[in-house]
Amino acid sequence: MKIRVERDVLADAVQWVARSLPNRPSVPILAGLRLEAAGGDVVLSTFDYETSAKVTIPADVKDEGVALVSGRLLADIARSLPAKPVDLTSDDTKLEITCGSARFTLQLLPVAEYPDLPSMPASTGTITPDMFAQAVSQVVVAAGRDELLPVFTGVRLEIEGDTLSLLATDRYRMALKELPWNPAKRTDDAAALVPARVLSESSKSMTAGEKISLSLAGGDAGDGLIGFEGEGNNGVRQITTRLLDGEFPKVRHLMNVQPAVTVRANTSEVVAAVKRVALVAERNTSLRMMIAEDHITFEAATGDQAQAVEAVEATVVDETGNGLAMNAAGFNPHYLLDALNALDTPYVNFGFTAPGKPCLLTPLVEIDGEPSTDYKHVIMLMRLPQ
Template identity: 75%
Template sequence: MKIRLERDVLAEAVQWAARSLPTRPSVPILAGLLLKADASGVTMSSFDYETSAKVSVKATVSDEGEVLVSGRLLADISRSLPAKPVDITADDSKMELVCGSARFTLQTLPVADYPTLPHMPEATGAVPSDRFAQAVSQVVVAAGRDELLPVFTGIRIEIDGDTISLLATDRYRMALKELNWNPASTQVEAQALVPARVLSETAKSMTAGEQVTLSLANSSAGDGIIGFEGDGVGGVRQTTTRLLDGEFPKVRHIMNTQAAMNVRVNTAEMIAAARRVALVAERNTSLRMLIGDGAVTLEAATGDQAQASEAIEATIEQVDGGAQAVTAAGFNPSYLLDALGAFDTPYVNFAFTAPSKPCQLTGLAELDGEPLADYRHVIMLMRLPG
């Protein structure tokens, strides 16, 4: 194999393809990055039996071929190269990389021992890349991080015609984002539970192009994988990942609970106040929201050592026929800040149902406008003493 490509193209492609390489691979061969050169350019691939990544970039190819080398080492080298064209030659035993006066020789790994990458399933539909990245970022904050409960570490993708929904929960909070997309068939219906970390990294890395194509394997085929394709800096990127097993909890009904009281606040003011007051919140204790007349007050304390409170203006609306009025609510400070940070609207509405019951947050384009239903975030309230 003999190729030449620009340093920035090489560095970007290697970094992206190598990002999912396992830190401690179950077998040494999985630490490799596969480079394959043909008439169309160079393809770089990685695979750990769960997630695959493949990026295709333009290059001047003198001799076609393929080579397998340490992915992390090649990533470190490509980052350090001077801003000059890079020449790569390889045979069965070594790969040589020359950039200006810098020269590296890497031992190759046996290509024959490398696992075959899964095939990309047939395209299910496409969604604008920027909207998809934003949607995933809004939902991923509610996904669990405990690997002992894998079903909560995923984001459930639900496809119903021209609507795609993303749903996540860690049992103490949940987030739902709905958006329109372009399905391959208007009759398509499908569900998939995708690892949240993989989905988040993939969505963020494919914003250079106009759209991301989702490819969901037919569940009856037993493949259990989902694929994503989009443009990145310098080339086309593809990722596949195995779907998570297990049944996602039925939590959608919680999103439709009728509110007894609505509290509307300025999003930026609430974030700033919550951050300040949370500085003195003791671990595993709540940030309290006291609901008054035309204002809410946030309070937190660490025993007798430190206390903090701050009031901000709010619009309070008691819903006719609502249950018992909510005068105080306890939030996990981190959950509250994660939720508020996911909104891109100037105002946010807190919909309370009853003391110690879940609270739903929705965005508001205007303080007196209708809540925007495309993104909803629910937080389980903490029980307040007394």
């Protein structure tokens, strides 16, 4: 193999592919990064039997060929190269990298032992990259981090006609986003449980093009596989990953909160107040929201050592007409900040039913407008001490 490629193009491609390398590969060969030069392109890829990443970049290919080298080492080298064209030449035992006066020699790994990457399934549909990236970022905040409970570390994708829904929960909060997309053809409704980490990486790294293609395998094409394809800054990127096993909990009904009390406030003002008051919140204790007729007050304390109180102007509505059904709510401050930061509107609408019951947060464009229905975030309230 003998190729020449622009330094920035190579560095960007190697950095992106190397992100998918396993930290502790089950077998040493999976630490490798595969380069294949053919035609006028070079394909860089990684695979760990669960997730594959592949990027195709333009190159001046003098001799076609395949090479497998240490992925993390190549990433470190590519990032450090001077701003000059890069020549890569390989023989049977080594890969030589030349850039200006800098020269590196890497030992080749046995490419014959490297597993074949899974094929990208046929496209199920496409979606606008910016819209998809925003939707994913709003939902993944509610996904779990505990690998011992893998079903909660995923995001459930539900396809129903020209609507794509994203749903995540870690049992203490839930997020649902519904958005339009372009199905490749009218088929039966489908659903898939995708690792949140892979979904987040895919959505953020494919925003340079006009669309992202989502490919969900079905039938004899190989169940349990989903793929994403889109444009990066310097080439076409593809990611495939195995779907998570297990049944996702039925939590959609928890989104249908019929509030007894609604509170509307400026999102940035609430975020700032919560951040300040939470500074003195004792670990694993709640941040208290006190609800009055025209404002809300946040309170937190660390025993007798520190206390904090801050009020924020709000529009409070008694939906029952029988007087405020509740005047205080307890939030996990981190969950509350995650939910508020996921909103993309100037105002937030809180929907409360009763103490200890779920609270629904929805976006508001105007303080006296109707809440958006395409994004819902539910937080389980914490019990307040008597």
